[in-house]
Amino acid sequence: MIIQATASNPRTIFLSQLRSFWQHGDRLFRLLLGFAGLLTLLLVAAIGYELWQNSALSRETFGWNFIVTTEWDPALNRVFGALPFILGTLITSAIALLVAIPLGLGTAVFLAELSPGWLRQPLGFLVELLAAVPSVVYGLWGLFVYIPIFVRPLAEGLNHTLGFLSLFTGPVYGPSRLAAGLLLAIMVFPTITAVSRDVLLAIPNSQREAALALGSTHWETIWQVLIPYGLSGLLGAVILGLGRALGETVAVTMVIGNNLDLSASLLHPGYTMASIIANEFTEATYNLYLHALIEIGLILFVLTLLINLIARLLIWQVARRLSAEVRA
Amino acid sequence: VISVAAHNSRFKQIWRKVVNAAMLTFTGMATILVVAPLIWILGYVIQAGLPAITPAFFTQLPTPVGVPGGGIVNALAGSLLTVGLGALIAAPVGILAGIYAATNPNTFFGLLLRFGTDVISGVPSIVMGIFAYALVVLPQRHFSAESAGIVLAFIMAPTIIRTTEEMVKLVPGSLREGSLALGAAEWRTSASVVLPAALNGVLTGVMLAVARAAGEAAPMLFTAFGNPFMNTDIRQPIATLPHTIFVYAIAPYDDWHAKAWGTALVLISLVFVLNSLARLIAWSRVRRLGSVIRN
Numbered sequence: 133m134i135i136q137a138t139a140s141n142p143r144t145i146f147l148s149q150l151r152s153f154w155q156h157g158d159r160l161f162r163l164l165l166g167f168a169g170l171l172t173l174l175l176v177a178a179i180g181y182e183l184w185q186n187s188a189l190s191r192e193t194f195g196w197n198f199i200v201t202t203e204w205d206p207a208l209n210r211v212f213g214a215l216p217f218i219l220g221t222l223i224t225s226a227i228a229l230l231v232a233i234p235l236g237l238g239t240a241v242f243l244a245e246l247s248p249g250w251l252r253q254p255l256g257f258l259v260e261l262l263a264a265v266p267s268v269v270y271g272l273w274g275l276f277v278y279i280p281i282f283v284r285p286l287a288e289g290l291n292h293t294l295g296f297l298s299l300f301t302g303p304v305y306g307p308s309r310l311a312a313g314l315l316l317a318i319m320v321f322p323t324i325t326a327v328s329r330d331v332l333l334a335i336p337n338s339q340r341e342a343a344l345a346l347g348s349t350h351w352e353t354i355w356q357v358l359i360p361y362g363l364s365g366l367l368g369a370v371i372l373g374l375g376r377a378l379g380e381t382v383a384v385t386m387v388i389g390n391n392l393d394l395s396a397s398l399l400h401p402g403y404t405m406a407s408i409i410a411n412e413f414t415e416a417t418y419n420l421y422l423h424a425l426i427e428i429g430l431i432l433f434v435l436t437l438l439i440n441l442i443a444r445l446l447i448w449q450v451a452r453r454l455s456a457e458v459r460a
Numbered sequence: 461v462i463s464v465a466a467h468n469s470r471f472k473q474i475w476r477k478v479v480n481a482a483m484l485t486f487t488g489m490a491t492i493l494v495v496a497p498l499i500w501i502l503g504y505v506i507q508a509g510l511p512a513i514t515p516a517f518f519t520q521l522p523t524p525v526g527v528p529g530g531g532i533v534n535a536l537a538g539s540l541l542t543v544g545l546g547a548l549i550a551a552p553v554g555i556l557a558g559i560y561a562a563t564n565p566n567t568f569f570g571l572l573l574r575f576g577t578d579v580i581s582g583v584p585s586i587v588m589g590i591f592a593y594a595l596v597v598l599p600q601r602h603f604s605a606e607s608a609g610i611v612l613a614f615i616m617a618p619t620i621i622r623t624t625e626e627m628v629k630l631v632p633g634s635l636r637e638g639s640l641a642l643g644a645a646e647w648r649t650s651a652s653v654v655l656p657a658a659l660n661g662v663l664t665g666v667m668l669a670v671a672r673a674a675g676e677a678a679p680m681l682f683t684a685f686g687n688p689f690m691n692t693d694i695r696q697p698i699a700t701l702p703h704t705i706f707v708y709a710i711a712p713y714d715d716w717h718a719k720a721w722g723t724a725l726v727l728i729s730l731v732f733v734l735n736s737l738a739r740l741i742a743w744s745r746v747r748r749l750g751s752v753i754r755n
Contacts, residue, residue: 162646172557172577175614179583186590186598236490242487262498264671266674266727268675273505351484386709429587436582440579
């Protein structure tokens with residue numbers, strides 16, 4: 133106040149008042165930071181809004197029936213239903229998790245508990261490189277290498293031995309739901325492995341020492357002490373992997389065969405929500421068709437949002453309990 | 461369980477040891493099975509892609525089916541343009557939001573931002589593609605490189621925000637406090653003390669985001685759309701590396717398959733070099749980076 137009172141020039145007074153109002157630029161800086169943050173958060177809302185707006189025709193025409201209709205006939209009757217795609221996504225993701233949970237968790241246990249120190253870093257690096265391979269490269273490799281060399285012989289074997297089950301009826305195709313599921317398994321390994329490794333590493337050593345001191349074997353320590361202790365984090369890792377499998381697009385589109393097959397056979401080609409969008413989006417010649425595809429995108433968005441919300445909450449909860457920095 | 465173990469019969473003791481050995485072996489086998497596909501993929505991409513790599517592959521435009529020669533220079537330029545545009549949008553916003561998350565860790569908005577970022581990183585890229593289509597392509601009524609740049613910015617933002625946040629948090633509090641005690645304003649402290657100290661780490665985040673965005677094919681299907689000709693106009697459709705691989709791979713021509721493998725080799729080399737560089741930069745700074753890099 134004294135300084136302001138003695139300053140004779142009104143311009144100096146104004147400038148100093150302005151400076152103190154903006155706290156020498158800090159208020160502006162905080163506004164800028166907050167604005168950037170807000171922009172990020174608005175993104176989620178904006179995605180939801182745009183998908184909702186641009187699927188209006190389809191939502192009004194088919195209502196909730198969209199989710200339970202098996203018909204997809206853009207050419208003649210202009211009837212659209214998402215059930216085959218929802219089922220296709222769920223089936224391929226289920227196959228992926230069935231394979232990836234034991235192998236991914238096993239690898240995490242090996243990396244966190246058993247691996248010698250010098251091997252831990254390089255192995256961790258390899259797992260993270262696996263996450264960095266672009267999905268279109270997975271698709272290319274899946275289509276020309278993985279299917280003919282691994283998946284097709286496996287499918288033929290399954291058809292021979294278990295062909296009486298409706299899951300494994302023939303004829304055997306190369307591109308199939310099984311191929312997509314088994315490729316997705318490889319793609320979710322890194323997610324499941326890396327997050328659950330971090331969860332295991334965050335468990336205090338006293339837990340291990342106590343179990344070993346009481347006479348547990350190494351495996352009993354892992355199975356009866358460590359895994360229950362970090363369970364919610366491990367569950368979070370698996371759900372995060374599920375989220376990745378649900379939304380995977382290009383690789384799946386390349387190996388699933390893209391066929392509206394309504395049989396239960398895993399050996400037949402199928403479709404997923406993401407792959408129908410990838411395949412037909414640019415071919416949608418009239419608005420209802422386009423809106424039906426965008427509504428599938430909306431379903432996928434809501435599904436992955438929920439899945440991710442659950443996974444993050446589980447992982448955050450375990451991180452807070454262990455007061456460790458486990459994030460995924 | 462353990463009290464039972466104390467008066468176990470000899471048979472049970474042996475059984476426990478057998479289970480122990482079997483399960484520990486299983487975890488080792490699982491590790492091999494998880495790492496094996498990576499080596500298989502890398503080996504095959506190199507083996508099948510190398511024959512396609514010639515100087516002309518990097519300098520020529522694609523040729524029609526059956527005409528020998530031709531390259532992917534349009535896709536290289538397109539990827540550079542779209543990813544560069546994406547980084548230009550995502551980096552400033554992402555770095556500012558990351559600083560916010562790091563400096564306000566326990567406020568409601570700070571937590572919401574961290575949580576929101578984690579959630580966005582889980583939104584499938586095809587959904588992001590539809591969003592950009594509705595936002596940019598529909599109003600403009602044509603596919604364009606700028607719509608591709610925008611969708612790639614959305615995909616990059618979470619990685620940049622999270623890495624920035626982690627790296628800024630690693631800057632010792634004493635540095636920040638020292639600057640504030642000398643009378644520097646908060647923004648001055650952030651801009652000329654904290655950010656330079658965290659710069660390596662922030663750069664790591666941007667590089668990882670670029671590596672991830674460069675491999676995205678799904679949203680390119682209906683934003684960049686592809687273009688067999690050279691294009692540097694951001695308002696026109698444009699070819700990108702991942703989209704080129706997709707188109708070549710699903711076409712029924714052996715000639716194109718060979719080019720798909722060549723392009724895959726180029727793309728995977730690019731992504732791995734970026735990833736390794738990012739990790740090298742960060743190696744000395746953070747062991748924990750592993751938790752930042754995924755997704």
